[in-house]
Amino acid sequence: MTIVQTRPAPAPVRRSVPGRIRVISGVTAAALALLFAALAAGAWTVGDGLRVIGRDAGPQVVATAGLYLALSDMDAQVADALIMGDSYDRERQRAVDRYERRRSEANQALLKAFELSGDNPAERRTVQSVLDGLGRYERLAAQALLLDERSPHPPGRPPDDVVLLHRQATDLMRLVLLPQAYNLTLENGTIVRQTYDDKALTVPLLRGAVVLAGLLALGCLLVLQVYLARRFRRVLGPALLAATVATAVALLFGSNVLAQDEQALREAKTAGFDSVLTLARARAISNSMQGDQSRYLLDQARADTYEHMYLDKSLSVLYVEAGNLETYHAKVTGGSGEGFRGLLGPELVGRSGKAAMDAYRRFQAADMDFRARAADGQVREAVEARLRPVGEAFDAYDRSLVALSEQHENAFERAIGRGESTLDGLWRLLPSAIGVIGLLVVAGVWPRLKEYR
Amino acid sequence: MKRVLAAVVALMAAAVVAGCGTGSAESIVDQDELVIAVRPDLPSVGFRRTDGTFEGFDVDVARYVAGKLGKPFTLVPVLAADRDKVLVDGRADMVVATYTISMDRKATVLFAGPYHISYQDILTRPDERIANVRDLAGRRICEVQGSNAVQRVVEERKVPARVVPFADYKACLAALKSEQVDAVTTNDVILAGLAMQDGSGLRLNNAQFNEQRSGIGLPKGDVPGCEAVNRAITDMYQDGTAEKLLHRWFGTSGLDLSTIAVPQFEGCS
Incomplete structure (x- = not known):
């Protein structure tokens, strides 16, 4: 520009040609910059979505669900050990060992959850509160186990002082610690939904911006070539032609990557994460159901409360209209399995879904048998039923849920992995594309401008 | 060329604006102020004073949640039977009214929370103690029209109590004191509030036999609102x-507050 201004009286035509070339080149460069900015913004946005959903919330659901299961099983093992009395020495030792194992799993899960909670203050406070409570719980549970050992009793209800200690321990676990672990899992569902909704809105917009900026850049490149060809009577500018092709490729490739990653995010959420979360919740609730069975035997005064909790949890896992446990048992064990609502309702599809449904039915049938014995006053038989057929039916049911969840976990991992590798390709190519296209444009325009020096 | 560029920028701007405008039904988090429905008829829970203002545990919870959402609010009274209706026809944005979460209700409304876990309990005269629901067998219990508390004893638990119907809890309490019935049974916070208002020392037995989860009712589909309310409840605990x-509300009522149960959320989807 300065050159043009300092020249005394240049001819009007000669002054306007380099000026126009500069204007058109400038607009082209701006359009290209817009294209790459939009691409980078789009890639950053989907990358952020993949990171939050795939590397933060997804693993956090697994960690916190693991925490819940470990805590809930600790409480169930304590209740089991207390109802065994003096007839199950080996089993009692096994229950205590399992309690210890679960305790260490819970500690690990807490550490992991704390690490993954990042800068979310509410999550951190919750983890800390569970950590505090767990120490108190362990003390109460250890006291109850020790007192129970010192006061031998037949299988079934332990002495009153043991029941009272156990009551303090289990109240702390069920009313304070478990809900917090559960809500922590649920909070990740919130994070994923918010992130997904946000990305589902912005990514298509950025992809639109990429397409518009790309078309604009292509148009500018074409105009530039046509102008140069007319002015300088050349048919082809090879450098500009190459720049045009490279821009077209960058546009197609970039918008395609964004579309694919949008799809990967959608798949990770709907085919993976949502089901993993639901199944984790169902497993958590189911695990505390088997604890309610032992507690029902252990604490006579609260037997009705524990039975009602068991019914309530059954209803939330798999809902049929039933006013009491008897009706629920009849409907679930006799029903066709069609039209159930509740957490598992929509998840029990396909072959693994049907297997899980059958396993759940067998668990409820075993529960029916177990309660019939308890109601008849056959305490020893009820304890035997709880420890053997009911426990085994529960383990089989839990395994079927794990199998079902694994399918969705795999779908989740695949979608996140695919999204990330596609995105990696874009990040690797972006700098070289910027460099190459920039050089080509300069190589196409610079020689023409030089002719006016 | 400049005109083309200008047109493109305008087009992109339009696309952005249009994108932001595509929200579904308005969430409570996007509203400027809230209308919250509370009970006018339950002392210490949700109660309308003679000056027309409201007080009670539910009212304070509503106040806290609205504060956390950063919204000014107005309170409106709602009776038990209308809780679904006010949400469906939009007369209230939120219902905080000892609204027990149930699968049937979930078909019409969305529940945030629960914000409090209570139990069904038994209220007796001061000199009597009925600590277990089974001990209601053969005793006279009061039935209030429209409440299913008595069914839960007689049908769900199959306890052969003798059911005596009355119009409302006030009549029930009078009948309890004049020995026409032996017990009143319903949600423990409701009984605690009634007993404190009565002031004659009626005994709350802490029988705790049916867990009841009181949730915050929202219009169905308001998932962001439900999540925001859940976060407020987490903070509250x-x-x-x-x-x-x-x-503050139940400290002197005889209600067992030794362990404050943290509510396990229902989930918003």
Whole structure:
């Protein structure tokens, strides 16, 4: 520009040609910059979505669900050990060992959850509160186990002082610690939904911006070539032609990557994460159901409360209209399995879904048998039923849920992995594309401008 | 060329604006102020004073949640039977009214929370003690029209109590004191509030036989609103407000507050 201004009286035509070339080149460069900015913004946005959903919330659901299961099983093992009395020495030792194992799993899960909670203050406070409570719980549970050992009793209800200690321990676990672990899992569902909704809105917009900026850049490149060809009577500018092709490729490739990653995010959420979360919740609730069975035997005064909790949890896992446990048992064990609502309702599809449904039915049938014995006053038989057929039916049911969840976990991992590798390709190519296209444009325009020096 | 560029920029701007405008039904988090429905008829829970203002545990919870959402609010009275209706026809944005979460209700409304876990309990005369629902067998219990508490004893638990119907809890309490019935049974916070208002020392037995989860009712589909309310409830338990409020309203009622249960959320989807 300065050159043009300092020249005394240049001819009007000669002054306007380099000026126009500069204007058109400038607009082209701006359009290209817009294209790459939009691409980078789009890639950053989907990358952020993949990171939050795939590397933060997804693993956090697994960690916190693991925490819940470990805590809930600790409480169930304590209740089991207390109802065994003096007839199950080996089993009692096994229950205590399992309690210890679960305790260490819970500690690990807490550490992991704390690490993954990042800068979310509410999550951190919750983890800390569970950590505090767990120490108190362990003390109460250890006291109850020790007192129970010192006061031998037949299988079934332990002495009153043991029941009272156990009551303090289990109240702390069920009313304070478990809900917090559960809500922590649920909070990740919130994070994923918010992130997904946000990305589902912005990514298509950025992809639109990429397409518009790309078309604009292509148009500018074409105009530039046509102008140069007319002015300088050349048919082809090879450098500009190459720049045009490279821009077209960058546009197609970039918008395609964004579309694919949008799809990967959608798949990770709907085919993976949502089901993993639901199944984790169902497993958590189911695990505390088997604890309610032992507690029902252990604490006579609260037997009705524990039975009602068991019914309530059954209803939330798999809902049929039933006013009491008897009706629920009849409907679930006799029903066709069609039209159930509740957490598992929509998840029990396909072959693994049907297997899980059958396993759940067998668990409820075993529960029916177990309660019939308890109601008849056959305490020893009820304890035997709880420890053997009911426990085994529960383990089989839990395994079927794990199998079902694994399918969705795999779908989740695949979608996140695919999204990330596609995105990696874009990040690797972006700098070289910027460099190459920039050089080509300069190589196409610079020689023409030089002719006016 | 400049005109083309200008047109493109305008087009992109339009696309952005259009994108932001595509929200579904308005969430409570996007509203400027809230209308919250509370009970006018339950002392210490949701109660309308003679000057027309409201007080009680539910009212304080509503106030806390609205504060956390950063919204000014107005309170409106709602009776038990209308709780679904006010949400469906839009007369209220939120219902905080000892609204027990149930699968049937979930078909029409969305529940945030629960914000409090209570139990069904038994209220007796001061000199009597009925600590277990089984001990209601053969005793006369009061049935209030429209409440299913008695069915839960007689049908769900199959306890052969003798059911005596009355119009409302006020009549029930009078009948209890004049020995026409031996017990009143319903949600423990309702009984605690009634007993404190009555002031003659009626005994709350802490029988705790049916867990009841009181949720915050929202219009169906408001998932962001439900999540925001759940976060507010988490804060309420973490910062000690829940415990303080329970002690303020029920501290002298005989309600067992030794363990403050943290509510396990229902989930918003």
